[in-house]
Amino acid sequence: MPGRTVVGVYRFLLTPRWWGINVFTLLAIPFCLFMGSWQLSRFQDRVQEDRTQTRQIATNAHESPKPLDSLLPVDKGTSGKRTTVSGHYGKQLLVPGRQLDDKDGYYVLTLLRTDTGKALPVVRGWLPGTADASKAPAAPAGEVTVTGVLQASETPGDNGVSAQGGLPAGQTAAISSASLVNLVPYRLYDAWITLDQADAGMRTVPATAPADSGLDLRAFQNLGYTGEWFVFAGFVVFMWFRLLRREVETARDAALGIEPAEQPVVTVS
Incomplete structure (x- = not known):
């Protein structure tokens, strides 16, 4: 065989x-x-995107601020850009459960009413501890011009943003037009800014990368x-x-x- x-x-x-x-x-x-x-x-695309964003952040920091309307709608290309807006501060809210340098605290969020008839959420700064409206500095009166970094509306569950409900009056878990529309009597921009320099008594809130980009989870x-x-x-x-x-x-x-x-x-x- x-x-x-x-x-x-x-x-x-x-x-x-x-x-x-x-x-x-x-x-x-x-x-x-x-x-x-x-x-x-x-x-590999996300690694390259992260490198691009790192370079872009450095570039944005030295760019002159642009009018808000020229940067809308917010996307990965315009998120992180510096913008300048004028208007009058209105209703103020607190955003609890936000960390800065590994310390618990909260954002002080104030709506800036503009001449367009819309209001822009402005994070004026961060304070440590439990959210307390009595400790949050009042917003400046009269017309103001603010400069800050443009950010896209947050989505609960992304980038550590809380999705909790049942917060006390005057607080919101996420900074987004969908979350704020029932809390403030204004038409809202689908965006927000964090000031270049926080108002007195508070720390500046750094800008974050757009959701679903860079070296995230x-x-x-x-x-x-x-x-x-x-x-x-x-x-x-x-x-x-x-x-x-x-x-x-x-x-x-x-x-x-x-x-x-x-x-x-x-x-x-």
């Missing part, structure tokens, strides 16, 4: 069962590699998925060789007339 070593032993590869196994393997491996490469490219999820897909590809190859080896051994034993060992039967008395 000299010819049986190659032809006979591997004849099982032509059976319908092994055709299915081979087709699945040939499709699964490139699919896993493609998905892993795609997830890796997403992570989702970026590292992309990196984790990259590893998973490549592991899946390796697992498919491993299982194919394992099945092949077992089938070859079974075929050779059958060719030599060796019966497969029977599994012992366990009886319960």
Whole structure:
């Protein structure tokens, strides 16, 4: 049986069962590699985006502020830009549960009513401790011109923004037109700013990167998925060789007339 070593032993590869196994393997491996490469490219894009944002922040800090209307609507390109707005301060709210330098505190948010008939939420500064309206400095009276960094409306659940409800009157969990529309009697811009320099007695709130950008949790999820897909590809190859080896051994034993060992039967008395 000299010819049986190659032809006979591997004849099982032509059976319908092994055709299915081979087709699945040939499709699964490139699919896993493609998905892993795609997830890796997403992570690399976010790394490049983070570098671009870092350079952009440095550039924005030295740019002259631009009129608000020229920067709207807020997107990844305009978020972080400096803007200047004139108007009269109106209703004031507190935004609890905000940290600065790992210390708990709250933002002092005041609505700036502009000549356009809309109001712009302005974060005038940060104070430590539990939100307390009696400790928040009153906004300047009369017409003011403020300069700050433009930010997109927050979405509860993103960037650590709280989604809690049932806050006391005069407080809001998120700085967004959707959250504020029922709290203030003004039409609102779908944006807000944090002042370049906080008002007296408060600390300046730094600008944040736009949601779903840069090296955030989702970026590292992309990196984790990259590893998973490549592991899946390796697992498919491993299982194919394992099945092949077992089938070859079974075929050779059958060719030599060796019966497969029977599994012992366990009886319960």
